Amino acid sequence: MNALLEIDDLHVRFRSRAGSEPVRAVDGASFRIEPGEIVGLVGESGSGKSVTARSIVRLEEPGEIVDGNIRFDGRELTTADDRTLRRLRGRELATVFQDPSTSLNPVYTVGEQIAEALRVRSDPDRQPFFRELILGASSRLRSRALRSDVLDLMETVGIPRPAERIDDYPHQFSGGMRQRVMLAIALARRPSVLIADEPTTALDTTTQAAILERLAALNEEREMSVLLISHDLDVVAELCDRLVVMYDGTVVERGPVDDLRSNPAHPYTKALLGCLPRRSKPGTRLPTIDGSPSDGSRPQNGCAFADRCSFAREDCYSTAQPTVSVGEDHTVACGVPDARESTLEGAAANPNPEPESTSEATGTATTADTALAVDGGADARTGERVRRDDDPTAGTPIVELEAVEKSFRGSDALLDRLFGTDERVPAVDGVSLALRPGETVGLVGESGCGKSTLARLIAGLEEPTVGAVRLRGTAVGGVDARTDDQRAEIGVVFQHPGTSLDPKRTVGESIAEPLIEAGWAATRREDRVAELLSLVDLPLEYADRFPRQLSGGQRQRVAIARALALEPSVLVLDEPTAALDVSTQATILNLLADLRDELGLACLFVSHDLDVVRHVADRVAVMYLGRLVEVGRTERTLSNPTHPYTATLLASLPGDRDDPVPTAVADRDALAGDPPSPTDPPAGCAFHPRCPVATEECRRREPPLESVGDGTLGPRSRCLYAPEWIEAGADPPSDVDASDPGPDDE
Amino acid sequence: MIRALLARLGSLAAVMATVSFVTFGFVSLTPGDPAHTILREQRQSPPSEREVAAFRAEHGFDEPFVVRYFSWLGDAVRGDLGTSYYQSEPVTSLLVEHLPNTLELALAATAVALVVAVPLGVVSAVHHETWIDRTGQIAALVGVSMPNFWLGYLLILVCSLRLGVTPVSGAGTLSHLVLPAITLGTGMAAVITRLVRTSMLEVLEAEYVTAARSKGVRERLVVYKHALRNALVPVVTIVGLQFGFVLNGAVVVEVVFQRPGLGTLLVDAIFARDYPIVQGVVLVTAFAFVVTNQLVDLAYVALDPRIERGGGGDDRR
Ligand code: SF4
Numbered sequence A: 001m002n003a004l005l006e007i008d009d010l011h012v013r014f015r016s017r018a019g020s021e022p023v024r025a026v027d028g029a030s031f032r033i034e035p036g037e038i039v040g041l042v043g044e045s046g047s048g049k050s051v052t053a054r055s056i057v058r059l060e061e062p063g064e065i066v067d068g069n070i071r072f073d074g075r076e077l078t079t080a081d082d083r084t085l086r087r088l089r090g091r092e093l094a095t096v097f098q099d100p101s102t103s104l105n106p107v108y109t110v111g112e113q114i115a116e117a118l119r120v121r122s123d124p125d126r127q128p129f130f131r132e133l134i135l136g137a138s139s140r141l142r143s144r145a146l147r148s149d150v151l152d153l154m155e156t157v158g159i160p161r162p163a164e165r166i167d168d169y170p171h172q173f174s175g176g177m178r179q180r181v182m183l184a185i186a187l188a189r190r191p192s193v194l195i196a197d198e199p200t201t202a203l204d205t206t207t208q209a210a211i212l213e214r215l216a217a218l219n220e221e222r223e224m225s226v227l228l229i230s231h232d233l234d235v236v237a238e239l240c241d242r243l244v245v246m247y248d249g250t251v252v253e254r255g256p257v258d259d260l261r262s263n264p265a266h267p268y269t270k271a272l273l274g275c276l277p278r279r280s281k282p283g284t285r286l287p288t289i290d291g292s293p294s295d296g297s298r299p300q301n302g303c304a305f306a307d308r309c310s311f312a313r314e315d316c317y318s319t320a321q322p323t324v325s326v327g328e329d330h331t332v333a334c335g336v337p338d339a340r341e342s343t344l345e346g347a348a349a350n351p352n353p354e355p356e357s358t359s360e361a362t363g364t365a366t367t368a369d370t371a372l373a374v375d376g377g378a379d380a381r382t383g384e385r386v387r388r389d390d391d392p393t394a395g396t397p398i399v400e401l402e403a404v405e406k407s408f409r410g411s412d413a414l415l416d417r418l419f420g421t422d423e424r425v426p427a428v429d430g431v432s433l434a435l436r437p438g439e440t441v442g443l444v445g446e447s448g449c450g451k452s453t454l455a456r457l458i459a460g461l462e463e464p465t466v467g468a469v470r471l472r473g474t475a476v477g478g479v480d481a482r483t484d485d486q487r488a489e490i491g492v493v494f495q496h497p498g499t500s501l502d503p504k505r506t507v508g509e510s511i512a513e514p515l516i517e518a519g520w521a522a523t524r525r526e527d528r529v530a531e532l533l534s535l536v537d538l539p540l541e542y543a544d545r546f547p548r549q550l551s552g553g554q555r556q557r558v559a560i561a562r563a564l565a566l567e568p569s570v571l572v573l574d575e576p577t578a579a580l581d582v583s584t585q586a587t588i589l590n591l592l593a594d595l596r597d598e599l600g601l602a603c604l605f606v607s608h609d610l611d612v613v614r615h616v617a618d619r620v621a622v623m624y625l626g627r628l629v630e631v632g633r634t635e636r637t638l639s640n641p642t643h644p645y646t647a648t649l650l651a652s653l654p655g656d657r658d659d660p661v662p663t664a665v666a667d668r669d670a671l672a673g674d675p676p677s678p679t680d681p682p683a684g685c686a687f688h689p690r691c692p693v694a695t696e697e698c699r700r701r702e703p704p705l706e707s708v709g710d711g712t713l714g715p716r717s718r719c720l721y722a723p724e725w726i727e728a729g730a731d732p733p734s735d736v737d738a739s740d741p742g743p744d745d746e
Numbered sequence B: 001m002i003r004a005l006l007a008r009l010g011s012l013a014a015v016m017a018t019v020s021f022v023t024f025g026f027v028s029l030t031p032g033d034p035a036h037t038i039l040r041e042q043r044q045s046p047p048s049e050r051e052v053a054a055f056r057a058e059h060g061f062d063e064p065f066v067v068r069y070f071s072w073l074g075d076a077v078r079g080d081l082g083t084s085y086y087q088s089e090p091v092t093s094l095l096v097e098h099l100p101n102t103l104e105l106a107l108a109a110t111a112v113a114l115v116v117a118v119p120l121g122v123v124s125a126v127h128h129e130t131w132i133d134r135t136g137q138i139a140a141l142v143g144v145s146m147p148n149f150w151l152g153y154l155l156i157l158v159c160s161l162r163l164g165v166t167p168v169s170g171a172g173t174l175s176h177l178v179l180p181a182i183t184l185g186t187g188m189a190a191v192i193t194r195l196v197r198t199s200m201l202e203v204l205e206a207e208y209v210t211a212a213r214s215k216g217v218r219e220r221l222v223v224y225k226h227a228l229r230n231a232l233v234p235v236v237t238i239v240g241l242q243f244g245f246v247l248n249g250a251v252v253v254e255v256v257f258q259r260p261g262l263g264t265l266l267v268d269a270i271f272a273r274d275y276p277i278v279q280g281v282v283l284v285t286a287f288a289f290v291v292t293n294q295l296v297d298l299a300y301v302a303l304d305p306r307i308e309r310g311g312g313g314d315d316r317r
């Protein structure tokens, strides 16, 4: 069978500064895509998957194809001239990029950007210069025929009310809608292959589910091949016919999706599957991948994964590994039968004797005695953590939120402020929540629901408009109004360590910053920094490095160390692993779990990823439009939700589940649209416009957050029909009585 | 919308009031009694005490400062900026007479600068780190460091005296305008070239530029349609600010080319201690500066839809 798109032994180098070795970004990748097929290309950052994808449309800058072939429909692309490339990009090979907030041009309306693709398609060779410039300058798409085509496309990708939105600019759309616009631009070309580079990574799980579903439907309708690139194997697996797993620029395994998932042969594939939180028992340690992530500087010969592989043998380092067939159309680049045949669990339970501390160290890492010691301890703590759901009401809360409200100004104009005529946009609306010592509360919801604002309120980075934040019983204001002791009680870790660490300071200086503010003497500071570095499993020399010399996971460790500097009793974590690869996420989650147990921390874990929350949290609080809609014990809430919103969130999780959500209300399409604007929340139940089971009553009556079922001890839900959902669910767990802390949470 | 407009006018008025106060104050504080100077000039001999007193009374110098300021301000608002001590002509009509020449020069210089700088900056950025880029960079450096008057004399020397293609001095025709505009525009062009280059380099790295390429858009349109418009946003501010400096530069250039204009008017007035004219010129310049900045804000809105328009509740946190 003739492949539609064939990549054969592709080698891409990154140009680098004179003198240094060029980085081998892609090092002999081969795979193919048949007509109408969806192929998933999976790998972590640095695996070369994106470079490979971009090379197909010859956008490999700043890379350079040094060897190999890319053939589309029999035509060779590596040597194609500009004109051919324009034709192919405009008509055959469409691309969707990862981050829709940067891939749409901010100064042109979405209508114009879609229309441009239509115009290019109709005549890729002409593209009159001045006509295009003038069309761009207009803020309205004028051509009637084009307009209706654009509207059709917007409809196809699921943008509601396209006629009202066609002349809007990208910044007026939410992330999910922007990605739909990108998709429309891609479809405008009626391509035979759609290359989607991490199309949903920057999005919520709900939006992700909707977009992926849309892709699958389009593939079906239009018989369009799709190359779907992702770092999360489970996300793409559902959609794909075949998978290609890349590691350090090479393809390590490829095969039909079912076979590959049930029988992963390459140790890396196994590790990749193993370290997903959704595949582990909640509260246990996640299996991690040892050794440093690929950085393109591996030795010439031998297996790219050898440094991190627990099955590695002598010749793995020196000789090229054969590509072995392990099933129909299923090949793996590993020459060690034991490694190929080991089970997922076997691979995970074959711990590398090397310390985890070097797990993210870059090539230059040296041994660190301090970290070793700590790590030995860390690795010993493998057992299942005792969940704190025995008697959660026992401890006195450290942090309490009392009917906290926070609203922001709609506009910044001076006159608006003077006259007080500005609109207030509520971000958090009447939230009460308590956090007890040693307890982890997971706070979940879509972007824009106010969960980050809530975290900032606890941290004191925002002050409540109404209500109070109490720390050990005392109402506290913003950071400036807090005493030194109060400030020391709460540590904060943000999503992007890159932006929260000062690039011009060394790691040591960054960690010492809170200590200086608290007035610690220099020698004492030094000791503490050393102590903290070992606490987060980083070698001591890292104190002198700069953030840019660290990997994402290492930076996050530094951020955690800084948050712990003043021995807080509370840790506020705002999406701490959202920007990390799955294997790095696993090591960070393990580290956090250890720290929490060791130091008895109370944690507020903000995340949009329910799988992660399920793994780490004792209790979950679900937020929608600034309000809590459901609070309850993690296990119970995430297996038998009492609010349709929680159920829909659960339904949108990727991957095959052993235990699909038992409620009848789960409906993936429900959250396809955007949440309503917080300025103008719907009357009645705020969720009713998107609720799959809403009734007439829901439009009128606003449900309070109430205990469901067992008097004051059950989970609490803000749904009129909560008791019904609890009955509809599976048999309630036997320990239902020891459930939720009651009255003090609202 | 109307409120925004009012706010804008309000801030404009506040700025102008401050400027007028400072101008008036400074001029009144400068040493040297204008009554003396002017009368001596007129009579070619030291004036008598009585004559000086009469002159002071006539021009209101006896009043306290604040009273003088407010009466001057009141008149100014009505368009009456007083009478020149020296030429006995209303300042307003002198300004009206000289302003167009200066404005013409400033606009021409800005146009020259933009026409040269924008393409040069774009080409430098597109051919980043090649000989084209380096040549452009050196040219920009030379342009920035060359003093106006020196370039002016150089141009006169070459074009007017040697080649005889342009007149040496004066104003009125297009050929009179060419050399002054080039003189004045060069420095500005150099600044803008660098700015466009830096801005373009940054924008060309943006994902939406790659996305445009991936659509099959041809390279020339990728650069000029997708990248340039984004790159121009920061440039507009600088052009606005530069326009103010161009008015300053016009003073020197007008003197070099002996072009009648605000510059020559101002210089003459300063030497003659003709306060009303000095005040008038400064006020008009400041006004032009403020108005330009408002226009820059408008240009922003046109270039970048994220500003002002739309807004409210779209950008989810
Ligand atoms: S066993 Fe050897 S060849 Fe196989 S993955 Fe491990 S290091 Fe590579």
Ligand code: SF4
Residues within 6 Å of the ligand: A643, A644, A645, A685, A686, A687, A688, A689, A691, A692, A693, A694, A695, A698, A703, A718, A719, A720, A721
């Ligand atoms: S109250 Fe009605 S609309 Fe709201 S969540 Fe419950 S069923 Fe849905």
